[in-house]
Amino acid sequence: MRRPAKLALADGTVFEGTAFGAEGEVYGEVVFNTSMTGYQEILTDPSYNGQIVTMTYPLIGNYGINSGDAESGRVALRGFVVRELCEEPSNYRSEQTLDEYLRAAGVIGLQGIDTRALVRRIRVHGAMTGVLSTTDLDDSSLVRKAQESPQLVGHDLVRDVMPDSSQEWAEPLSDFFHYPVTPPAWSGAADSSDEPHVVAIDFGMKWNIPRHLRDMGCRVTVVPGTLGADEILAHNPDGIFLSNGPGDPRPLEYAIRTIQELVEQKPVFGICLGVQLLGLAMGGEIFKLKFGHRGANQPVLDKRTGKVEITTQNHGFALSADSLPDNVEVTHLNLNDNTVEGIRHKERPVFGVQYHPEASAGPHDSHYLFGEFRNLLQPVT
Template sequence: MTRIAKLALADGTVFTGTAFGAEGEVYGEVVFNTSMTGYQEILTDPSYCGQIVTMTYPLIGNYGINAEDSESRGIFLRGFVIRELSPVPSNYRSELTLDEYLKQNSIIGIEGIDTRALVRRIRVQGAMTGVLSTTDLDDDSLIAKAQSSPELVGQDLVQQVMPTENADWSEGLNTLARPTALFSAGCDGNDAERPHVVAIDYGMKLNIPRHLQESGCKVTIAPGTSTAEDILALNPDGIFLSNGPGDPRPLDYATKTIQDLLGKKPVFGICLGMQLLGLASGCDIFKLRFGHRGANQPVLNKATGRVEITTQNHGFAVSTDSLPDNVEVTHINLNDQTAEGIRLTDVPAFGVQYHPEAAAGPHDSHYLFKEFFDMMCTPATS
C-alpha cells in the first residue's frame, strides 16, 4: 500500500510524495547533493548529521546496498529525499534494497516530489530547516514545526558522531596494492619505521584512515574531544584532523587542542578539520548559502595551476577577507571562489575543504596523502 510523506520547509513550502524507509517524523537542515553515484557513501557520511539530504540525480537505489561501501558504523543523516526510488537493484554486490536499508536504520525517505523545484528553492533561499513526516500530514502543522525547529548553526553535532575512546586502525584499501612509492626520505617502509598518525575523529569517513594506512602510516584514531596532552601521549609523528558535521565555531575544545598542537607535529586537516585548523590559526568562518555537496566540484590548485574535480560536503568555509599573515590559500573553488585549501607558513600544517579520499570518486587529489607523508618524514629545518 502506498504511504504518503510530506516535507515542509521553514519558508512555508510543502512537498507531498510517497514514503519509503521508516515511519515517523524528523527535522533537520534541508540540503542537496549533486552526485550521480555514491548514495550509500552519502547516507553513511557522519558529516550529514542533523540534515535532510536531497539527491539531484533522479534515479536512486538502482545498484542497492552492500556492507563494504559504508563510510561509518551507521546512518547519521535524518531524512532522505529523492525523485524516484529504484525498487529492484542491479548489482552483483547488492545485499539490500535502499528501502530495506533505510527501514533497518530507522531513516525516513520520500520519493516522487519535484526535486528540481526543491533544489532551486534551496539555491535561491539558502539551506533551511525542514520537517519530514509520514505521521503528521497537515501542511499548517508541519510548517509551524519547521519554523520552530532549531537551526543547525551554533549546534555541536560532533559529539553525536565521534568515537568515545582510542582505537588502532589496520585496514587499507582492499582494491589497491600498497603504494610503496609514497615512502620518502626519512622513512624506509619497514613497519617499525612507519610514521605514526593520530587521527582526531570528529565524524570521520572510513576511507580516510584507509588512505592513511595505505600511504604507509601506522594509524591511531582518537575522539574529537581529546586534548593536546592526550594526543601527544600517543607519541605521533603527525596529526590528522577529520571531517565532521555542522558548525565548527561552537567546538572550542577542538580549536584549543589544535592550537596547543601546532608547531609540535605536522598537521593535515580535511573538511571540518580544515575549518578547525583555520579557527585555531585566527581565521574567520562563515556559513555558505547552500553549501558544496557533490562529486563534481572544480578546484584550482594555485601551486600547479591544475584543476581538480573533487568530492565535497560542507556548509561552512574559511573567510579569505582577513587571513592572518601566516595563513595562505592554496586551493580555490572555481564555482564561487571560496577557499578550498590553506597552509600555514610558519609551522608544518595544511588542510583542504574537499575530500581527497573520495569514496566514491573522483581521485584527482590523492596526492595530498603523499604530501602529508612527506611532511612527517622530512626532517625539520631550523
C-alpha cells in the first residue's frame, strides 16, 4: 500500500511523493549526493547526522543491504530521498531491502519526487532546512515548520555520534580489502611485536578508516572526541588521527583546544571534519559552502606532484586558504571550485585532507596518504 509523504523546504517549495522506511516527521538540512552506488555507506556515515540526503542517481536500492558494507553501527542521517526505490534487489550479498533497513532503523524515506528539480533548487539557492513528514501533509504547516526549525550552522552535532568510551580496534588485518595492502608510500612489513600505536579521535568516524590504519600495520585505539590532550597522551600514542564527523566544526571548541596541544607533540593526520578542526587549531578560518561537496567523483589536484585524484567527499564547510598562517601550506585543491582539499604544516609532522582517502572513488588514488602517515610514525629504513 502506497503511503503519501511530503518534503517541504524553508523557501516554501513542497515535494509530494510516497513514503518508504519508517513513519513520522523529521527536520534537517537538505543536501544531495551524486554517487551512483554506495547508498548503504552514505546511510551509515555519521557525517550525515542532522541532514536529509537526496540521491541524484535515479534508481536506489537495486543491490540491497548487507552487513558488510556498513560504515558505523547506525543510520545517522535523518531522512533519505530518492527518485525511485528498487523494491526487489538482485545481488548475492543482499540480506534485506532498503525499505526494510530504513524501517528497522526508524528513518523516513521519500520516493517518487522530481529529484532533479530538488537538486537544482539546492544548487541555485543553497542547502536549506527542510521537513520530511508522513504524518502532516498540509503544505503551509510543513513550510512553517521548516522555516522555524533550527539550522545546522552553529550546533555541535558530533556528540550525537561519537563513542561513549575508548576501545582498541580489533578487526583482523587484510580481511576486508581487495587491493594490495602496501601502498608505494610505505614499503615495510607489519611487525605485530612493534606496531606503531595510533589514537584515532572519533568525531563520527567511518569504520573504513581504522581498517586502513590496521592494514598499514598500526595498532589503533579509538577514543571519544571529547577527550582532552592529557587523556589522549596517556595512551602513549605514536601518532594521532582526527576523524570525519558531522556539521559545523566551529562550535567544537573543546576539540580545537585539544588539537592545539597535540600538534605540538605528536604526528597528526586529519580527514574531513578532522582537517577542518586541524586548520582551526592552527589559526585558520572556516566558511560554509553553498551546497557542499558530496559524491564519489570529485577531482582533486595534488599541488606537490601535479597529479589529479578522483575522490569521495562529504562536507558542507571548507577552510579559507587566505586565513591559514604562513607555516601552513595548501597541498590539495578541488578542481571544481578551487577550495582547499589538503593542508600540511611546514615544520611539524602534521597534515590532513578534506576528502576521504579511505573510500574507493579512484578507486585507489588517495591511499598513499595512509602510507605517508605511517612513515611519520615509524619510518621504514
